[in-house]
Amino acid sequence: MDIKENYTAIKNQLPADVQLVAVSKTHPVEAVQEVYDLGQKVFGENKVQELMEKHPLLPQDIQWHLIGHLQTNKVKYIAPFIDTIQSVDSEKLLAEISKEAGKCSRTVKVLLQVKIAAEESKFGLEIQDAKTLFQQYIDGEFPNVEIKGLMGMATFTDDEDQIKREFLILKQLFDELNQLKSLETLSMGMSDDFPTAIECGANSVRVGSAIFGRRDYSK
Ligand SMILES: *Cc1c(COP(=O)(O)O)cnc(C)c1O
Numbered sequence: 001m002d003i004k005e006n007y008t009a010i011k012n013q014l015p016a017d018v019q020l021v022a023v024s025k026t027h028p029v030e031a032v033q034e035v036y037d038l039g040q041k042v043f044g045e046n047k048v049q050e051l052m053e054k055h056p057l058l059p060q061d062i063q064w065h066l067i068g069h070l071q072t073n074k075v076k077y078i079a080p081f082i083d084t085i086q087s088v089d090s091e092k093l094l095a096e097i098s099k100e101a102g103k104c105s106r107t108v109k110v111l112l113q114v115k116i117a118a119e120e121s122k123f124g125l126e127i128q129d130a131k132t133l134f135q136q137y138i139d140g141e142f143p144n145v146e147i148k149g150l151m152g153m154a155t156f157t158d159d160e161d162q163i164k165r166e167f168l169i170l171k172q173l174f175d176e177l178n179q180l181k182s183l184e185t186l187s188m189g190m191s192d193d194f195p196t197a198i199e200c201g202a203n204s205v206r207v208g209s210a211i212f213g214r215r216d217y218s219k
């Protein structure tokens with residue numbers, strides 16, 4: 001399978017109202033360009049350094065999403081151009097994004113990343129902290145960000161019931177916060193679990209290896 005076949009197959013599986021974020025981390029700009037030329041405009045990267053290298057080499061109308069853990073001291077580098085930061089996992093980070101976005105006279109879209117996986121390794125806000133942060137946002141504390149929704153990653157497991165349970169926890173929180181102030185985006189699901197995520201209410205999925213092929217971390 002090549003990238004074009006992969007991309008077309010994924011697009012054909014996605015309902016029309018589900019957004020695809022093509023996760024291009026570790027893959028060269030030529031591969032990103034190839035998918036862009038097929039009509040894809042939304043791409044995700046997980047590292048600021050890699051995003052900074054790719055951004056100037058690719059079409060300027062790409063909507064870049066940062067999906068990996070973001071350190072506050074790196075926000076300033078991406079604030080001028082980032083479309084959405086999906087990985088907001090602390091109040092400190094949200095405050096920094098709002099500050100740096102303000103300096104660029106921008107409003108940056110963000111998702112709150114919530115920890116739903118059982119694994120210790122995954123980043124994300126605890127449910128209660130996400131609620132508190134959303135209330136602070138409603139109260140006007142972060143004027144230069146727009147919280148668009150929630151992002152979460154399920155446990156890396158073959159146990160489909162567990163994955164479903166975790167996704168449904170995030171869907172429930174999404175519905176609850178949506179009552180307070182309307183939200184648009186529920187970002188759940190990757191190459192291996194996006195059909196399950198969509199079943200559980202995701203309307204945005206982050207797909208990397210199923211489009212670009214396996215990542216080679218040895219390089
Ligand atoms: C790498 C990554 C993805 C994509 O993973 P694939 O399994 O390659 O589809 C999605 N979300 C996040 C946060 C990632 O870091």
